[in-house]
Amino acid sequence: MTTNHFCTLCGEKLSDVFVEGRVxxxxxxxxxxxxxxxxPAVAAVLLQSGRVLLIRRGVEPGAGLWALPSGFMEQDESPEQAVVREVLEETNVQCVPGRLLGATTHHDHVFGHVLVLAFAARFADGDLRAGDDAREALWFDTQNLPDMAFRSHAEFVRQAEQLMECNT
Ligand SMILES: [Zn+2]
Structure with missing residues (x-):
């Protein structure tokens, strides 16, 4: 149940033990x-005029499929700072993070269990240009999303749209 077989503190072998409610x-x-x-990871939903900013993933999981700009939080970042950094790295767009849309967990074969915090975000500045591990960055009509790498990302787009409708 672990990728580590030896103790990182003393080098002894690890074994599965029932402790504090689970093995x-x-x-x-x-x-x-x-x-x-x-x-912990963050994802950003940038909506503008009925379109959402997506990137085509260059790496697994979901390589070749589309996703929200997203990535893992660094040790010294707030979730909002991670959103700003990831969106800039992957799309060259400066954004202003807004409300937390929701949180979900998923499991994939590359990173294991991941907690995703999804934030609404507002476009601030920048010419769209794919970077980092994104192959492409494009605006998509929210009613006509491409093949998405993660079902949760499509759901976050719906939630962001509902939020926008409530605010108008
Ligand atoms: Zn040890």
Whole structure:
């Protein structure tokens, strides 16, 4: 149940032990318990005139398919700062993050369990240009989304649209 077979503290072999309500890898040498937690990631829903900004993924999972600009949070970032950075890296667009739309977890074969925080965001500036691990960056009609890498991303687009309707 873990990718680590040895203790990162003392080098002893890890074994599965029932502790605090579930089976967890634990070290027989020093007693260190390995708590496995999902990786925090952010995704941005930029809406403008009925269109949403999407990127075509260059890497797995979902390589070749479309997704919201998204990525993992760095250690010293707020979720909002991660949104601004990821959108800039992948699309060259400066954005202003808005409301948290929702949170979801998924499991994939590359990163394991991931926690995704999705934020509404407003376009601020910049000419669209794909960068980092995005192959393309384009605006899509929200009523006609392309093949999406993650079902949750399409749902976040719907939620952002509903939010916009409530605000007008
Ligand atoms: Zn140990």
């Amino acid at each position: 967890r890898p634990a070290c027989s040498g020093c007693g260190h318990i390995v708590y496995l937690n999902p990786l």
